[in-house]
Amino acid sequence: MIPRYSRPEMAAIWSPETKFRIWFEIEAHAADAMAELGIVPKEAAKTIWDKAGNATFDIDRIDEIERETKHDVIAFLTHLAEIVGPEARFVHQGMTSSDVLDTCLSVQLVRATDILLADLDRLLAALKKRAFEHKDAVTIGRSHGIHAEPTTFGVKLAQAYAEFERCRTRLVNAREEIATCAISGAVGTFANIDPSVEAHVAEKMGLKPEPVSTQVIPRDRHAMYFSTLAVIASSIERLSVEVRHLQRTEVLEAEEYFSPGQKGSSAMPHKRNPVLSENLTGLARMVRAYAMPAMENVALWHERDISHSSVERMIGPDATVTLDFALMRLTGMMEKLVVYPETMDKNLNKFRGLVHSQRVLLALTQAGVSREDAYRLVQRNAMKVWEEGADFLEELLGDKDVRAALSEDEIREKFDLGYHTKHVDTIFERVFGES
Amino acid sequence: MIPRYSRPEMAAIWSPETKFRIWFEIEAHAADAMAELGIVPKEAAKTIWDKAGNATFDIDRIDEIERETKHDVIAFLTHLAEIVGPEARFVHQGMTSSDVLDTCLSVQLVRATDILLADLDRLLAALKKRAFEHKDAVTIGRSHGIHAEPTTFGVKLAQAYAEFERCRTRLVNAREEIATCAISGAVGTFANIDPSVEAHVAEKMGLKPEPVSTQVIPRDRHAMYFSTLAVIASSIERLSVEVRHLQRTEVLEAEEYFSPGQKGSSAMPHKRNPVLSENLTGLARMVRAYAMPAMENVALWHERDISHSSVERMIGPDATVTLDFALMRLTGMMEKLVVYPETMDKNLNKFRGLVHSQRVLLALTQAGVSREDAYRLVQRNAMKVWEEGADFLEELLGDKDVRAALSEDEIREKFDLGYHTKHVDTIFERVFGES
Amino acid sequence: MIPRYSRPEMAAIWSPETKFRIWFEIEAHAADAMAELGIVPKEAAKTIWDKAGNATFDIDRIDEIERETKHDVIAFLTHLAEIVGPEARFVHQGMTSSDVLDTCLSVQLVRATDILLADLDRLLAALKKRAFEHKDAVTIGRSHGIHAEPTTFGVKLAQAYAEFERCRTRLVNAREEIATCAISGAVGTFANIDPSVEAHVAEKMGLKPEPVSTQVIPRDRHAMYFSTLAVIASSIERLSVEVRHLQRTEVLEAEEYFSPGQKGSSAMPHKRNPVLSENLTGLARMVRAYAMPAMENVALWHERDISHSSVERMIGPDATVTLDFALMRLTGMMEKLVVYPETMDKNLNKFRGLVHSQRVLLALTQAGVSREDAYRLVQRNAMKVWEEGADFLEELLGDKDVRAALSEDEIREKFDLGYHTKHVDTIFERVFGES
């Protein structure tokens, strides 16, 4: 997480201010629940909210205390006591630091996920809009980077839409994975704290109680969470690589938007680089990398160790902030993507009709020509196109062996692009529920 | 995937025999659908089933043809024609190799997943059984590898159960991810094949049609699938590491089962190594590693390239076979795990009652002793235990300052383990729905 | 490691036959050294060689014994005793299984590395030959996939050569990392075996003694080894991606060789797919993935555990066999790469001279035109090229403001490609030591 690749809203989730605010809320809600149980005076629980509910925590002061105590939660509680006064002694009763830290991480990840879900919604909206806009823009489909058969630019974008819609579903699942709360005390036995406290805090913080925690929330949840982000990053990479390909000098079927100021070099008008999609390719590599340490975090020793903590202090912000930034950059890029249908058309016809050779071959055999002969006929005309720059349709029309089998209309019909796009509506119906 | 770490049922899914059988079924079902559409003679579709429905494909023959044609699907179709005869020309019409290959991979992964789900069920059953068996076996909970507070061995196993139940849910989701079928022809436009063919094949093969394929099924699905296996592997590692710790010479609260034959070395009765759980730790590393190339596979170029293929030829079998083997090994290990409640008890009392020092401290303050004094009282008795090997309870009972605040009964009550286990039923209810 | 991506010579290193042969040699050399020390009768040491030096070990028999004993080294030793007779009791004295297993793995990895080094030499020879062949073939250099400035195809290949030469150096270092021998007995203290035995075995097996082993050879060595293979794989990916780009329909500056038989589809002469380089891209992902578990293997518990073993049984063959296959495939691909200098020239001139706009701009300013004016002059001519398809040189020659600053010769000189290639010799001298 570096400022260059951060958006303020997401970065704020990981600020000390937010963290201490969440810690406070967890502690104060827990105190309420304990007051309900009669463990803590109701008046005390109320005082905690009254005195600190709108207080600004002094980060420097907390840091100062932590330098002494070498313990972040104790430092916070000490500072809280400075604000709340004597009633502060009722805070954190029977709880462990992990109760606060792990539940706080859940809240942060849930909030981060809600931003990511909104990001995905904006991306999906952009993709849908552009897909319909270019639904019928015929373009050559490519397998292995080689011209294959025609498709439409809309179908390409429909594919991206479907892929990110799957990403959205995955992210909803991932959110559920980490939306749990543990207020279960040392080694998770509830010996010193009643399960109803956990239930209350969970409800207030928008979480569910962790069925069985062992002081910590089990880290398979976080492993699944960060792995899901890594898969989403891989989909970002796919769409970015597509744009990079489309913007290649020799292809140039689409381009990232260049603001007039940015372009600068109209002395080299060809030199517009797909720097956003390249940047996204790199960011995707980073988000993907964070999955591995998250998975290595799962095997904590016995009830818990603290090895996961340093990892999460880094990948918590790094993964969510970077993915948020990448999704928004991708959305902007796709919204403004400059599309060149004429170049698509030109590229499609690069080999002057050869793209239709398969259909002609099939038509010949269906007209009764033996497969060997049909192949020979197509081939001799195809090679004239390939080697001499001839036009495939004209060659076929002028080949009397071909004409013996197929009429001019029949031949021309094989060059109809509509043949390839006839199911685009079907595909759009499947993806968008409309076409 | 090496024989040493393979089970036959799972390995069979990846055999050439199975693969060609699935290829045949896809082709034959597709022919049925085309016959229904009138594209292919119904008689021909029937002949395909009649001649090859029960045929054994000759792997060597197919390999021989592939060496010539350098194309596996063509080699198979050529061999199929040798079996079916002239009607074979109606097979594969309008289809691409990817239609067959990708749909086959889906079928294989679905079948593999069904085995993995059954594995998980067996593991869950074993964990549940052992959890209830040791529900009340009090043992020391450890944070950082250091004695913390008491818990029960059953709670440890309940945690593992809950974790693998989450893994099961994830695997069900992952199965849904890859249970799709694409019969959409070149670049996925259905230009040469009707979508109804795909629908028919999908239904017959137990899959859903891929909403939009681009000749290939999009690889974000497989990335999610293999990432899920990687997370499950991480949970295997966690439980294996727990067993390795429990079996340490100095801990010895549980041991992998050693068959009388295996033990051999009763001249060194202490030398029973947790080789199964160590082996599982290594296998987990492997399954985890396969997630990365699966994620790198997502960004295929344009409509498709073939870079994913070599990866999947390896990780398809490697990840599923290894995970299946690991789950079954883990299940067997947990079913037979030899548990030593007496050692648990002995370890718990290693420091002669010190484990209860926190409760005594709290009791003193609740009895009106100032926090500073209470701390000093506990500390002076604790240090006698720690440094001189005294018994904590006896020291406290003999400390007149302590006794001034707490009666003998009150002190003894603090040494009651029931305090720590009172919510075990709650936890079991949460995890198992019963206690 | 699957047969499809294996070469026999490398696969043979990992066969049971080779493994048992190496085990035998380690044991027999150790016996020699012990005979020299007087611990074992010289006659016995000789008998071991006489009876088993040329024997064929019966893999099935060893497997049968292992099924009983569940220990591979004991199974081998038992079978060895069946061959050697009573003198077999002098084999393995004071040694542990790890002494045999780890030293054997070192021998296997060293042999594998020697093959990989030979692979690299063949690749380097191919790259050098092709680099000199196309040293002066001017082609457009591309940054961001966008035309930048001219370079030559030879320089591209010189870069690849330099990169793989670095890979060779890295591999030599990696070979040294794992070329160590440990015959140090239980926990590596030499309590039961003299260090001179290790020295003797090391020398005979082409290894160096491990300075301090703890029963096992430390796994940081293997981590470094497999990480090095992963980096080499990444370089394979780079060159493969370059070829994939060059073979794109719109670029087509080079193509993988297609044998006449393979081509088949001259009805679609454009449809030649870069399947080898795509395949290599996938294989690179796999070799890269194996680095991670090798690094996770480093942190064995205390003197050793066995978690590394399952990993190495898989990645030992998988990584070396796959990398060997990939290097040889890459070498063949580069040796036969079909290069199209005419297309390079055509692509270079795609924008009719615009590639020289920067030089013209500079020349104008050097001729005293203000930077703003120079920019405006170049821009107005560039835009005619970009938007109207004009020829840049002709436009400039016909622009009287330009001509006021530069003569025709001066302008024409800016279109000289020799300007860009004047240091190609320098680069070749640096890379190849000749030009």
Place this chain on the structure above:
Amino acid sequence: MIPRYSRPEMAAIWSPETKFRIWFEIEAHAADAMAELGIVPKEAAKTIWDKAGNATFDIDRIDEIERETKHDVIAFLTHLAEIVGPEARFVHQGMTSSDVLDTCLSVQLVRATDILLADLDRLLAALKKRAFEHKDAVTIGRSHGIHAEPTTFGVKLAQAYAEFERCRTRLVNAREEIATCAISGAVGTFANIDPSVEAHVAEKMGLKPEPVSTQVIPRDRHAMYFSTLAVIASSIERLSVEVRHLQRTEVLEAEEYFSPGQKGSSAMPHKRNPVLSENLTGLARMVRAYAMPAMENVALWHERDISHSSVERMIGPDATVTLDFALMRLTGMMEKLVVYPETMDKNLNKFRGLVHSQRVLLALTQAGVSREDAYRLVQRNAMKVWEEGADFLEELLGDKDVRAALSEDEIREKFDLGYHTKHVDTIFERVFGES
């Protein structure tokens, strides 16, 4: 890279101030070289140094310009012109941004590596000191976490020393990998800049010229660099895991140092957690994770793309800062590690002499007892120890069948720990060159 896990000296390398200072030096040295060639007035080159050689660059101002130009190098050059005046037009002639950026990254990585090498030297010194201090402290060696044979604590540390010495060698190699300089202009052809400029800048910046760059320094170098850091991190993990194991409550052979203030809880004197080594375990996971994106960066498109940049902006600081912090934390931890030889001794004797059973078994057979009988004799005494808590030596001395074969002295001799430590000097000589 987060402040919590950063040391100022290393973090400073990655500050904007340092970066711009290096950029300036590259530009100014390049100008010198160009002045030498007569391309730039010598006076101008001197002015650049005079005006900006000691100037403080205004980061905010540069950021402000970058927000406009969206180009960091141009922003810097613009600001530099504000300082230098008209002579600034001679700066950066014929160069590309990559010349500055890539060479700067090399300088930063070289400086970072020099700190890391110094870190390793401090760690090695600490390990050596502690190794000699505990050279003869006999402790039980453990395989699989199970007691095996005795070794010494010094040997454990000697192993760590040897491992980190290998890490040092690897780091020296890695430093050489990235200590290169590219000042080769667009696509690396030197068309606009003489190679002698590169040679001059390289020498001044402590680098070597890159033999062939393609505008960028090839990223296989960086992949190797970050992979090497990842391997070093894995060795940090190994030693940290060792300490975590040693500090386990049941083992307690060593402990991280707790300052009196930190301990706090002497009411729970057993509750000292190995938080430093756990923290290091997590940090190691992070440094390891950064290797993967560095390897994915290698396959840039054609001469270059910019996808590597976002990755390196993150992992450049993240990997070096984290590794530096981890190495220093590890060094401090090992320097102050509290070692408990008495506990080592106690643990060694946990099974009252059973650790010597193997030697007794061997002695019996050497005394002529059949292997079966010897085994039976040892076993029956061993089981008394294991099951009834007897003392192995006493049992043997009292077993008349044993005594029939071995004298009391012979039996007692088998319990001599010196047998296991007799080659410790050898090992120390190998590792440290002294003993």
